[in-house]
Amino acid sequence: MEQRGWGLPRLLGLLALLAVQVPRSSASSYMGLWPLPLSVEMSPRLLRLSPENFHIGHDSSSTAGPSCTILQEAFRRYYDYIFGFYKWHRGPAKSHAAPELEQLLVSVVLDSQCNAFPNVSSDESCEYRVSLLVKGPVAILKANRVWGVLRGLETFSQLIYQDSYGTFTINESNIVDSPRFPHRGILIDTARHYLPVKTILKTLDAMAFNKFNVLHWHIVDDQSFPYQSITFPQLSNKGSYSLSHVYTPNDVRIVIEYARLRGIRVIPEFDTPGHAQSWGKGQKDLLTPCYHGHTQSGTFGPINPILNTTYSFLSKFFNEISTVFPDHFIHLGGDEVEFQCWESNPDIQKFMQQKGFGTDFKKLEVFYIQKLFNIISTVNKGSIVWQEVFDNNVKLQPGVVVQVWKYGDYAKEQSRVTAEGFPVLLSAPWYLDYISYGQDWVKYYNVEPLDFDGTSKQKTLVIGGEACLWGEYVDATNLTPRLWPRASAVGERLWSRQDVRSSQDAYKRLTVHRCRMVRRGVAAEPLFTGYCNHEDRV
């Protein structure tokens, strides 16, 4: 009654059986590393750790100390990930012969940035470069900034396993690491379905386990406006699904701080002029009234680009956004603008004539977006836009990031955008809301983001990518198992070296990593038939 011939899954199924038969204790810890670090040297010499003795602390050479909250919190978190979820007996395991690893000392080399927000840095490898030397009795983790320390702690935690007697064990190793791309994002959509803050925080946890560093928060859209604005409270009062389906300023602060402590940037997206139906309910005259013949039809289209009131509203609104969200970038959307409503509206027709736009509504869109760019510049923020803004020949200021999302010929689009000198974010092959039967993570894993025609200078303009989980069919009930471990495939593609490509090897490591996520409380779905050791019956 099971259908055969699913191809790859069967092949991988054999691997799964193999993996299952290798007891965790004798399996190389290397197997559990995800995403794979830049370079890993691992010795067969084992060290043991005792939960009572082991300590993570600051090295005397570090520029950070106990006053660095971000590290103090991370030390505690990773101690729990390493020891807290296992069953262990108090009292030293005397019979064990392996020497002990007593401490992990952390050293931040440059200005620590303890109280800063993570940012997209011009010299990523420098920011993130982290080295981890595990040797008894003291392991050393060295990074330029706290952000690198966070990634290094994750790596360190992934090296530790329990042998068959329950002893916490680590191989002596020497690891050097830095990410391939500086922007490694996850998009969540809180407009199609509201996501409770807890779900967002859980997602941030899982992102940190996979070394993602950007939460792209597609916060509003046609369906609902859950963002509670201080300046325009009516937007969410009228535009949210219900008064309990909102993000208060405090909710937003909680998300941003939780993300910061995990080295994750929060980039909000307020998509205009399309995808803005929900704005209309709480902000009169913002949307374009559509016409049916000579009379208003009662429906509304995109934001009305011909009124001064529109721009004064947007100035105030984005002024608020620029202070609420500390990241340098704001995502302005700009995708899928439908022209019919604009076309139907006589005032807009008149405006088009006045401006000499003819009947080219793209020019009107460009007009709108240019003015929006100017607003964003005056609040000293950078802009990210969906690819249509570039496609429609909007004159972009240098540095505007173009996010490529249309699946057809996305490599050509990357060529075109980078040829014009604009930075690119790739999402087209990583729409994780599109589900299918079987191991589709392999498809995401096999994507090579620089596989397009272009000079090496063009390639450097690809700053990374994002896995997108749009919300039409996703809410808190199914978000986690739908996102993980499928997004982990994107995580490794954006972090690890270009030549880390074997999906067989990835399967083995990802199976272990998935079980680790489950153990840490993230309901990541299985890759294939098998089990996790720790699962118990209740």
Next chain:
Amino acid sequence: MAGSALWFFLLLAAALAGRATALWPWPQYIQTSDLRYPIFPHNFQFQYHVSSAAQPGCSVLDEAFQRYRDLLFGSDFWHRPDPAEKQHTLEINSLVIHVATPGCDQLPSLESAENCLETFSQLVWRSPEGTFFINKTEIEDFPRFPHRGLLLDTSRHYLPLSSILNTLDVMAYSKFNVFHWHMVDDPSFPYESFTFPELTRKGSYNPATHIYTAQDVKEVIEYARLRGIRVLVEFDTPGHTQSWGPGAPGLLTPCYSGSQPSGTFGPVNPILNSTYEFMSTFFLEVSSVFPDFYLHLGGDEVDFSCWKSNPDIQDFMKKKGFGNDFKKLESFYIQTLLDIVSAYGKGYVVWQEVFDNKVKVRPDTIIQVWREEAPVSYMKELELVTNASFRALLSAPWYLNHITYGPDWEKVYMVEPLAFDGTPEQKALVIGGEACMWGEYVDSTNLVPRLWPRAGAVAERLWSSKLVTNLDFASKRLADFRCELLRRGIQAQPLNVGYCEQEFEET
């Protein structure tokens, strides 16, 4: 279905016009009105009708009353009603249950009363001020098909007991009445047998944690019974049995590479007496552990290559005059197995290959149709099976483990199980169907949202009248049902954009 009259009759002095659309699955007959009555939780009670065959002390109903009281009103404290409000409305203060045929301590036979309680619970609604209401409604209901099943696979991934019990809850909410437990398969053997404990010791993923003990199995059966659900257990042979091998040496066929055993094993070895002795003992245990009349014996996808490679089997084939037709060998095995199980007074269900391969089976065998296209389309297969006078179960279009983007429940919903060429007698042989959730990619992390509310579409198809096929009407009700599931704490995924008043919260 074990025969009891699947009828219930719900006569309430109450109902709701618009609100009644929250019903899932849709009843056979319903009349509602705008006349509404308040219900005050502290006054409300379930009662047995004086002439009911079931009376207080009937465990199934006593427990169901308690369960539905909690589902309706929550187990926390409800504020007392405003006395002023109470004066001018007639309140509903009891639901009177009348059961025509007794059967409290039997296996699911009070299903009808159970289902009636579920319908009642779906009729109650709450005003924004928090008062519970029910509208004057008259409902007459019975299921279209007696076998409305859901398959879970605990071999590809182990499912914790809590996941199984939780599934039984939601099955009751949507009026499924058969839990098809695909207990073991190639990857693992979680069923702890007391006659052959080595099977789990050697064949489970982890013999300490990834097993179902006798106590677990009992708990599942009792939990199901209290919800009017039968447990149909499947021990699939002779294929899909790799996990049996380590704990039962000699049971599986050694495969050969040339003239040497290759070290791998194939299906159950059908030529040894020891095989049938083993099966006799094993199924004697299974027959006593699982009280349902039916056992599922599998019989699907037998791979012949290993049998072909084995010289002893080749000899046996010659001796028996089977030539090169390994289907005959398969038949030989299955027939012997069916005789064993029949001797224990059990009936059996098998996958369609047993029929396709022309195994001679008893006339009361139930054939489960699972293949969508080959060797013939599933509708053709239903025609062939019923033409041969066998009863049929349909699963082919209801493999819910296969997922696609978007509202795929619609395709599932629009299947008409009797849309094949055949006489009315043939159609009457289709006793129902099963939604299947195979476990290759499913475990406790994603089972619930993948299953619900998609399986609800199958539930309504098997329960409601053939004429209930309007997708808009179904969409609206299924979305409401899904919100009701969230309210009851079930992690059911959304059908489309939108929201529920009470969303799912991570714990």
